[in-house]
Amino acid sequence: MVTGAASGIGRALALALADAGARVALADLQPDPLRETAAAVSARGAASFAHPVDISNEDRIGEFVALVQEHLGPIELLANVAGIFIAVPFTELSEEAWDRNIAVNLTGTFLCCRAVLPGMLVRRYGKIVNFGSELFRTGAPDAAAYAASKGGIVSFTRSLAKEVAAAGIQVNVVAPGLTDTAQPRGHLTEAQMQACAASNPMGRMGQPIDIVQPTLFFLSDHNTYITGQVLHVGGGEVCW
DSSP: OEESTTSHHHHHHHHHHHHTTOOEEEEESOHHHHHHHHHHHHHTTOOEEEEEOOTTOHHHHHHHHHHHHHHTOOOOEEEEOOOOOOOOOGGGOOHHHHHHHIIIIIIHHHHHHHHHHHHHHHHTOEEEEEEOOTHHHHOOTTOHHHHHHHHHHHHHHHHHHHHHGGGTEEEEEEEEOSBSSTTGGGTSOHHHHHHHHHHSTTSSOBOHHHHHHHHHHHHSTTOSSOOSOEEEESTTSOOO
């Protein structure tokens, strides 16, 4: 199950999972791009189920998970990629904008985990990757709500990982740096994007595939003993 599957990192991850032979459940709020992802997954010969869903809505998530299990079977892997970034100076940050950031990024992650965990606990197997951001550690101007939501995801993940480890379930965080997708272009100009890329230790911004590969490792059976960890994938921008 991949949230945020309509574009960017979520789409790239869904396609990589399809290439690896997984049946892929695709969740996103954007119906047309979501259908395009589903078509691309099918073109790779993989089974999929795609349905528009607001991950911040508990009832909709429950319905989606039930449909996924009906169409594809048990959910063994979950990648919580979906997220929003409402960039607002703190003095202009409304309670509504704060709540929306928290609802989608943090509460959405919680709701998706809670919806799939009962089945994982019964089967004593499951792997979850929650998506943070390097900004949870560094912070940034105009990003108080976003950084807070991502910091919450890290703390949530560390606690959940310890709670379910004995049941054979691993929960980790991938924290991307600036990545060449539509999301950062919602609050950065192209010139700002390129300036950030030039200042990166590796001299470029991340590509979706850069984020996908370590995520695939966390979701794979090669990951046998790592849980509750945060992996920064940002070209060395954060090294501690």
